[in-house]
Amino acid sequence: MSSEVKKSGRLIKAPENFLTTQDAKAPALMRRKFLAASASTAAASLAALGLAAPKSALASVGEGDPNILNLPAHTTGLGMPVAANPYGMPSQYEKGLQRRESPGLTRVSAASVAFTPLQGTFGIITPSGLHFERHHQGWWDIDPSKHRLMVMGLVKNPKVYTMDDIMRLPSVSRIHFIECGANTAMEWGNVAVPTVQYSHGMVSCSEFTGVPLSVLLEDCGIDRKAARYVLAEGADGSSMTRTIALDRALDDVIVAYGMNGEMLRPENGYPLRLVVPGIQGVSWVKWLRRIEVGDMKWAAKDESIHYVDLMPGGLHRQYTGIQEAKSVITTPSGGQTLLDKGFYNISGLAWSGRGKIKRVDVSVDGGRNWRTARLETPILSKAFTRFNIDWVWNGGPAILQSRAQDETGYLQPKINQLRAVRGTRSIYHQNAIQSWRVAESGEVSNVQIY
Numbered sequence: 001m002s003s004e005v006k007k008s009g010r011l012i013k014a015p016e017n018f019l020t021t022q023d024a025k026a027p028a029l030m031r032r033k034f035l036a037a038s039a040s041t042a043a044a045s046l047a048a049l050g051l052a053a054p055k056s057a058l059a060s061v062g063e064g065d066p067n068i069l070n071l072p073a074h075t076t077g078l079g080m081p082v083a084a085n086p087y088g089m090p091s092q093y094e095k096g097l098q099r100r101e102s103p104g105l106t107r108v109s110a111a112s113v114a115f116t117p118l119q120g121t122f123g124i125i126t127p128s129g130l131h132f133e134r135h136h137q138g139w140w141d142i143d144p145s146k147h148r149l150m151v152m153g154l155v156k157n158p159k160v161y162t163m164d165d166i167m168r169l170p171s172v173s174r175i176h177f178i179e180c181g182a183n184t185a186m187e188w189g190n191v192a193v194p195t196v197q198y199s200h201g202m203v204s205c206s207e208f209t210g211v212p213l214s215v216l217l218e219d220c221g222i223d224r225k226a227a228r229y230v231l232a233e234g235a236d237g238s239s240m241t242r243t244i245a246l247d248r249a250l251d252d253v254i255v256a257y258g259m260n261g262e263m264l265r266p267e268n269g270y271p272l273r274l275v276v277p278g279i280q281g282v283s284w285v286k287w288l289r290r291i292e293v294g295d296m297k298w299a300a301k302d303e304s305i306h307y308v309d310l311m312p313g314g315l316h317r318q319y320t321g322i323q324e325a326k327s328v329i330t331t332p333s334g335g336q337t338l339l340d341k342g343f344y345n346i347s348g349l350a351w352s353g354r355g356k357i358k359r360v361d362v363s364v365d366g367g368r369n370w371r372t373a374r375l376e377t378p379i380l381s382k383a384f385t386r387f388n389i390d391w392v393w394n395g396g397p398a399i400l401q402s403r404a405q406d407e408t409g410y411l412q413p414k415i416n417q418l419r420a421v422r423g424t425r426s427i428y429h430q431n432a433i434q435s436w437r438v439a440e441s442g443e444v445s446n447v448q449i450y
């Protein structure tokens with residue numbers, strides 16, 4: 001093993017936020033500020049950490065280290081009492097890891113997005129407090145004792161369920177990703193944002209618990225001959241209504257009340273939401289109050305005006321729900337800085353709306369050569385798969401990329417392959433290979449490689 005492999009590379013995390021409150025109020029300036037800020041904040045973080053001269057930073061480790069020699073209070077004193085925090089919270093040292101709003105996308109915070117900090121999460125489960133949020137008209141904390149779900153339309157016995165009724169039915173728990181169809185949308189034309197939080201953070205992965213929709217439909221006596229579609233409707237003011245094909249509705253769709261072992265968080269649809277594995281987030285209707293069974297698509301506003309794909313010829317595609325295979329390297333990623341040559345663990349996430357991830361390849365030279373990454377278990381259908389691969393940085397420029405393939409054989413496309421079919425005026429379903437450029441200075445930035 002060479003000495004460079006033995007030496008583990010140190011990395012400065014991306015600044016948690018590139019934006020001041022003032023920047024947040026001026027969306028037009030966002031793109032320019034983002035790019036300019038990423039360079040200067042990296043330098044500032046180096047200085048703030050006293051790491052401008054890497055050798056002196058290492059000097060405090062090992063022999064004579066006061067952190068070893070001086071007994072800290074926690075080894076000699078009494079710790080905090082049990083249940084001091086009846087609901088456990090992250091360490092005070094981790095408070096920078098937060099979901100963050102993109103001021104460039106929306107002007108009204110009730111109709112906005114807060115992105116998951118993918119650069120700082122491990123494994124495949126997104127902590128509930130970091131699950132991304134997307135609301136069309138704000139979120140509500142609805143009293144579960146007053147919440148009702150109506151199932152009607154082409155069924156023999158239309159019913160209204162209380163939460164108690166639903167929670168008494170047979171339940172399942174499944175781990176699935178949810179990705180907003182607009183994730184990575186800002187990158188269709190060119191590089192727009194500096195970090196993986198903003199480029200890819202409209203995706204999260206959780207364990208959801210609830211009743212299979214098929215159980216409710218059977219309970220109401222669905223008319224199997226006439227029924228073709230179901231409509232899901234939310235109880236918020238956004239009139240969120242989405243059509244779901246019946247075969248999918250009877251397959252793996254869940255009417256969920258649980259997320260990561262507890263009730264859903266209000267921002268994510270408490271007390272009831274639809275889970276539609278593999279399909280873009282908009283169909284995962286939150287604060288679910290009505291399921292209607294019908295024989296035609298509804299062409300609701302969020303499937304005829306929004307959530308359509310504008311094609312190069314000017315036509316638009318409707319009902320393109322599936323989130324195709326996609327992956328992204330989360331570390332090293334945009335805004336981070338590599339401090340020394342040597343070993344780095346390249347880590348990332350891959351997912352596919354069509355099933356399991358079969359393979360992820362990683363390139364460090366902009367796609368000329370590829371190596372196959374290790375897929376960490378569990379590898380689940382329509383869920384995040386974590387991948388890792390060893391890399392020894394020689395201090396030269398590098399372009400890091402990951403390319404996912406799912407069990408259907410579908411291969412994640414390059415951005416120019418996607419643009420050749422879809423043009424550049426689309427918003428949704430941008431699943432191109434992401435490139436992170438590592439400069440000789442160690443700074444990592446977002447670039448597009450064709």
Ligand code: MTE
Pocket residue numbers: 131132133134135136137178179180181233234235236238240267268269280281282283284285286287
């Ligand atoms: N359901 C209702 N009722 N209202 C909404 O605004 N937003 C949708 C979907 N379900 C929305 C909704 C969109 S666009 C997405 S991407 C997901 O919820 C986001 O889910 P999350 O906020 O739990 O991440």
